[in-house]
Amino acid sequence: MRKYRRILAAALACAVAVGLCVCLVGCRKQSGQVTVRYLNFKPEIADKYKELANLYEKETGVKVIVETAANNTYEQTLTAKMATDEAPTLFQINGPRGYANWKDYCADLKNTQLYQHLTDKALAVTDGDKVVGIPYVVEGYGILYNKAITDKYFALDQRATDFTSMDEINTFAKLKAVVEDMQKNAAALGIQGVFASTSLKAGEDWRWQTHLANLPVYYEFSENKIDLTSDATKEIVFQYADRFRQVFDLYTDNSVTDKKLLGSKTVVDSMAEFALEKCAMVQNGNWAWSQIRDISGNKVKAENIKFLPIYIGVEGEESQGLAVGTENFYAINAMATEEEQQAAADFIYWLYSSDEGKRYVTEEFGFIAPFDTFTKEQRPDDPLAHEVLNWMEKEGVSSVPWNFTLFPSAVFKEDFGASLLKYVQGTKNWENVVQDTITSWKKESQAAVQ
């Protein structure tokens, strides 16, 4: 009896141990087939990507697993996934600063087919003569305005300006004149303010600390002929700070919301105000279209949403266009096997070159694709993407590049946003905002660990 029990116990122990081992290592999948694992950045099109993956598998037999990071958690999700056996083979970086973090994981894409078709090679993220990120969508931002409301203003008898259409607005001074007069006539126009709330809640302030800030930084870098790949970008003097301030003041002085309440406003709040015609203008990019469209009870008509460049009041800004660029670059995991890397490269090439793939890109994703595989007709048909393309092709107008990919760190952006909040609340004066921004830029540039 005793012996029997002992054997039983030993058997039990073995079973538990084996079971654990199976759990620990055995869960690793032993599939001989190569798959593409893609970590998608855009939750709004997650379902479309899944459809596409099925389609691709049917056509080529290669399995594509698409996972999507929730809003604003891409870095976190990527960090977690990269450490697993099922690490993504295809992922994305957000520019040179993002690349610094994922250096070890980015394969050289110079010889991929997709890169050969990139229209503007300068858009890619490079490291020496390696190409480490291929942009897959071009986006543009500026000031969105509701033409129905501006037209109503231009038809008002009591208006104080001589302009007859928004097409005449091509400098900051003109914009300011129109905006301030519109604000005076807000009641007649049926709006609560000209601009939507300047959302300054922490995490919701990227339209100002990143997008708006891009303009003065761009003008500073281009005027001083700064080499953007050099260490000269590690310091700024913020010489156009007052121009930034006058635009920012224009937004907050003529707003739907009182200045001191902006600290709890979100981007969604602002877009809702625009969609419900509580305001006439809002600063945002073409990605905002789905947000405007999906707000229930929205009143603004698609054909009435137009773009205006963000004029900040510098010399010769009549020829300035929208801020056009990208923060979305494909990267292929250098730690994956040769076959997996090739499979990922094949997948993105198929997506941007086959008829079915291109249909998804333009119609379902609504991407403006920067590749020469697309003809003039193959373009997204949402109103904002159209507007971006119109501005890009306008004679005598040149777009502003996205230099904010050079902003030193997330901490810099957060600190700048927090400074702006205190400035509108009246607890920090502008000189300190400027000074802190310059100091923070320098400090954050040095703080990054290589």
Added chain:
Amino acid sequence: MRNDIRRYFTVFALPTLAAFCMAFVVPFGLGVWLSFTRFTTVTNARFVGLDNYVRIFTTDSDFLHALGFTALFAVVSIVMVNVFAFALALLLTRGLRGTNLFRSVFFMPNLIGGIVLGYIWSLLINGVLAFWGVDITYSATYGFWGLILLNNWQLIGYMMVIYIAGLQNIPGELIEAAAIDGASSFKALWRVKIPLVMPSLTICTFLTLTNSFKMFDQNLALTAGAPERSTQMLALNIYQTFYGRSGWQGVGQAKAVLFFLLVALLAFVQLRLTRSREVDA
């Protein structure tokens, strides 16, 4: 028979030990190791010695500020939560009508998740502050008291339940004897009830201390550190360090290790202190 059990100890303890190792010991050890490295993911760590620990204190003073803010928050929380919870427990052990209903009502906030609570309270507080034309991000003082309010609202019910259990365990004859001896109800409270609920006080201060120090989601949802990180608590500071700068994951990890040591030390000292005051009935 006893011998048998002892012999099979390993067999029966193995699953639990294995689970404990996998879910606690290994990740903890890995976490400490990572605090001495530079890493992007846990698999490509490179040893850098004490570099991360040095960076905590040399680059900016955010961490120390967060530490001070959290400490102040914890002290105020411990006092307020325990005073209110004990007062409620006293009230609700007197056999008032609807006692059970009140107990459930006070306990309920504890069942709501922190993020949701944070958003609800930010709506409420902003709604009230709107009368003065400001919101909670206007000043660190508003943020501080907002957090205190929220923390109290969430913890009082839970601590109250523990105090009620403690009070109900006091033998009735002790109170009666005190009354016969001519003790006023205040004296009975001070000299009889409070010494006898010291075990509850130990556990309640422990829970409030650790909860207040580790508070994260409520902080994130209510103020997110505004204005200018001045209401940022330790856990949020660590989280933001992790993703705030490229290559700073190791520094975040180092902060987390320091944070662990601090909370463990405080909890240990607190337990020692309150334990020594416990008496037997």
